[in-house]
Amino acid sequence: MTVGEILRTATAFLDAKGVESPRLDAELLLGSALGLTRIQLYTEHDRPLAAGEVDAVRELVRRRGCREPTPYILGEWGFRRLTLKVDGRALIPRPETEVVVERCLALVDGVATPRVLDVGVGSGAIALASADEHPGARVTAVDASPDALALARENAARLGIDVELREGGIADAAGEWDLVVSNPPYVLPSEYDALQPEIREWEPRVALVGTGLHEELARRVTRGWLVLEVGDGQAPGVADALRTLGYVEVTVTRDLAGRERVVEGRRA
Ligand SMILES: C[S@@+](CC[C@H](N)C(=O)[O-])C[C@H]1O[C@@H](n2cnc3c(N)ncnc32)[C@H](O)[C@@H]1O
Known part of the structure; x- marks a missing residue:
């Protein structure tokens, strides 16, 4: 053959x-x-x-x-300038999340040493790419999943990128951060069964299913910018929630496919 x-x-x-x-x-x-x-x-x-x-x-x-996802079979996947190790311990980084990083970098552009928190680090995609592309950034990243944290630590070590990684969650968003970023689980429990087998049968459920986490995070943040990845169709509701909570400069950004996938705002 x-x-x-x-x-x-x-x-x-x-x-x-x-x-x-x-x-x-x-x-x-x-x-x-x-x-x-x-x-x-x-x-x-x-x-x-x-x-x-x-x-x-x-x-x-x-x-x-x-129907095992190709990135899990290959064992690594590209995300912005990085090649990340990927496996069933964490979500596969998606192209729309590259736009999340783009927005974070734009918002802290010109800040010499911004303090950045990533809530729900997964493989480390957002935290590591942000630290890689803004060398002055002091990035902390938390996750509730010890498995995801272990993978993020392996990626940080492989790439030689210095980020603080620890177990934590939404409560960490309250603090002296210049920017809090998160791609939280946002698939509704009712939507779960309709997901493609690649997602439903292979990616960790804890990384996928969640309700109201955008708003919970927005309530916790005390200062600075908040940048959130949202599901298709969720942007208007999340943007309204931010405005209601007193955020200013609330902006929605589309991904490369033209879908509204990133919502940001600043604590006044
Ligand atoms: C959608 S994945 C995002 C992973 C990575 N940031 C990315 O964009 O590829 C969500 C991550 O949040 C974590 N997570 C879920 N609920 C959480 C919570 N309440 N506190 C902290 N992390 C949480 C999951 O373990 C998972 O790693």
Whole structure:
């Protein structure tokens, strides 16, 4: 079997299993199994594969066919300038969360040593990217999940980025922070069963399901900026809640797909 043939077979298999982007996923998995870039999959299209290579590809594609998310299979995933280790201990960082970091960096631009708190650190995506891109930032990040914290610590160590990581939660938002950021769980319990299997069966429920956490956080913050990732359709309600609580400069930002996914405001 050649590289091109196994790519076609894997794509058709993943398509039949209901995977949303079968070609892309097949390319990523083949690339990982064979140690090739996506371009090389095409330049080496006609290269015959050794039996061991075929087995390695089959194993990764089999896992994807069980709807295990591609980032968990690869074991790492890109987030802004970083490559993060990812596994079932924490949520896979999403592209819309890169916009959350973008807003945080814009709000503390020009502040030499801003004090930043990330509530619900997960893999470490927001906290580590913020510290990476604003070297003066003093970033603290908390999570209720010891598993997520362990993964965030591994990522901080691998990347050599200095952030304070500790067990904690919403109560930590009260304090002398220049900016509090959070991507809290915001899937309603009633929405959970309708999530794709990749999310429902593989990502930690504690990272997904939550009700009213945006407003709870907004009540706790005592000063500075608050930046929140919200679910599709939640932005108007969260923005209204911030205004009602006395926040000023309340702004909603869209993600790259044009959906309102980030709400920010400043404690007057
Ligand atoms: C949606 S994930 C976000 C992870 C990461 N910040 C990201 O954007 O990829 C939410 C995180 O919040 C944590 N969490 C949930 N409820 C919490 C609470 N009450 N206090 C602190 N962390 C909480 C979960 O363990 C999970 O890691």
